[in-house]
Amino acid sequence: GAGVSQSPSNKVTEKGKDVELRCDPISGHTALYWYRQSLGQGLEFLIYFQGNSAPDKSGLPSDRFSAERTGGSVSTLTIQRTQQEDSAVYLCASSLPLRGVGTEAFFGQGTRLTVV
Amino acid sequence: QKEVEQNSGPLSVPEGAIASLNCTYSDRGSQSFFWYRQYSGKSPELIMSIYSNGDKEDGRFTAQLNKASQYVSLLIRDSQPSDSATYLCAVTAGATNKLIFGTGTLLAVQP
Numbered sequence: 001g002a003g004v005s006q007s008p009s010n011k012v013t014e015k016g017k018d019v020e021l022r023c024d025p026i027s028g029h030t031a032l033y034w035y036r037q038s039l040g041q042g043l044e045f046l047i048y049f050q051g052n053s054a055p056d057k058s059g060l061p062s063d064r065f066s067a068e069r070t071g072g073s074v075s076t077l078t079i080q081r082t083q084q085e086d087s088a089v090y091l092c093a094s095s096l097p098l099r100g101v102g103t104e105a106f107f108g109q110g111t112r113l114t115v116v
Numbered sequence: 117q118k119e120v121e122q123n124s125g126p127l128s129v130p131e132g133a134i135a136s137l138n139c140t141y142s143d144r145g146s147q148s149f150f151w152y153r154q155y156s157g158k159s160p161e162l163i164m165s166i167y168s169n170g171d172k173e174d175g176r177f178t179a180q181l182n183k184a185s186q187y188v189s190l191l192i193r194d195s196q197p198s199d200s201a202t203y204l205c206a207v208t209a210g211a212t213n214k215l216i217f218g219t220g221t222l223l224a225v226q227p
Contacts (some may be wrong), residue, residue, distance in 0.1 A: 031213055033214075033215060035217070041219070042204070042217055042218065042219035042220055043160070043204065043217040045214065045215070045216060045217070048212070048213070048214045048215075050212070050213060056212065056214055091159060091160070093215070095213070095215075097213045103148075103165075104150065104162050104165050105150070105162070105206075105215055106162065107159040107160050107161075108159065109159055110159050
């Protein structure tokens with residue numbers, strides 16, 4: 001597709017349930033990022049994938065959060081045993097870094113997660 | 117110290133004025149610097165990138181980078197009410213391309 005695609009756009013789940021959020025990056029982009037944005041707050045880094053390198057998971061807030069990227073393309077962010085504090089907009093971005101210099105990252109429309 | 121710091125604002129400027137947005141970063145190894153605009157309820161939208169010291173102009177926008185002072189700024193000339201948004205500064209972390217964002221500055225352009 002032409003841009004970064006995220007699904008679903010909105011997700012309401014009950015506390016304690018697991019959720020999966022999907023990100024389909026721009027074709028050919030080797031870098032993929034996940035961020036979380038709570039209401040009125042900045043972007044909190046969660047995880048970063050770059051090509052075949054081990055992902056940078058330093059931003060994942062707890063072991064309930066995990067992410068994978070299959071075949072260097074689509075990524076899934078999984079939140080297990082959701083809590084109310086997990087309610088936020090989850091944003092995915094992709095870029096095509098060249099020679100170690102980060103080129104522009106483009107965002108999807110986000111998934112608004114509400115835990116009730 | 118936060119990795120990327122911005123004044124949260126709000127920064128209020130009259131229509132037609134120059135808006136000046138500032139950002140400092142802590143990692144001297146950072147190589148790439150970006151400004152994003154985020155309207156309420158929308159995703160961040162890239163508006164400028166800068167990789168070397170000095171100024172980079174694109175239309176009404178000018179990005180300025182000073183690596184020695186670890187300082188990035190964005191100037192918006194002839195500000196319009198449609199420029200009212202939160203402006204996010206982003207910096208790549210050291211030798212990696214992990215992109216770290218500041219908390220953003222809310223800009224309000226008064227008609």
